[in-house]
Amino acid sequence: MKGANVRALDVTTAALATRRLTLRPWSSSDLTAFHDVFGDPRVIYWGSFSRSLEESTRRLERALAEQDLPRPGLGRFAVALRSTGAVIGNVNLRPANFAEGIELGYHFAHAAWGHGYATEAARAILDYGFDVVGLDRIIAAIEVNNARSLRVIAKLGFVQTYEADHAGAPHRMFELRLGSHATGGHHVAPGLQGGEREV
């Protein structure tokens, strides 16, 4: 991390667009989609917390409060299909709790798996993290049995640094350094205004 130069992701003004996706702030009207992602034990398969709509409501409220009080390196985007506007997932950067650094996270509704959406959305938030937030390294922790996520992290160009137990399970730890990620060449899309960028 570049210390004092690291900014929070300004999710309110930095809506990002990729070929098929829009990354934008979560909103209180996204509860159903948020619950489809964070209330599904196939998606959030670790932990033994409640899967109720009430719990998702509390989690979304916490996410919205985080958006309003950004911390350095922190940002969470709802990922929506450009074709329909439907929210299908989440990508975030956040201070890691297992090591010093900013961690990449991605979580998609089960119905949206297998279309390359996680990789496409993660590339956008990585570009944003390196180019705009000012990060020079982004890390990730993936459970050794999470084959899909391991495939995504490999496609993004992360390299494994070590293995360790994390949250009660063996994990592979990864890092991606500024300059070594595959960007896909972003540019401002025709018709996108202000802080919106196509990645």
Ligand SMILES: CC(C)(COP(=O)(O)OP(=O)(O)OC[C@H]1O[C@@H](n2cnc3c(N)ncnc32)[C@H](O)[C@@H]1OP(=O)(O)O)[C@@H](O)C(=O)NCCC(=O)NCCS
């Ligand atoms: C991990 C996750 C985000 C992937 O989303 P996705 O949109 O399906 O990911 P992508 O389509 O971009 O890429 C998935 C890759 O895994 C591959 N894959 C799918 N099933 C697989 C399996 N059982 N074993 C190995 N690879 C698999 C796909 O073929 C694809 O690779 P390819 O492009 O080389 O073909 C999604 O499964 C998810 O939300 N999982 C639960 C939450 C989670 O685990 N988050 C990460 C925590 S570290």
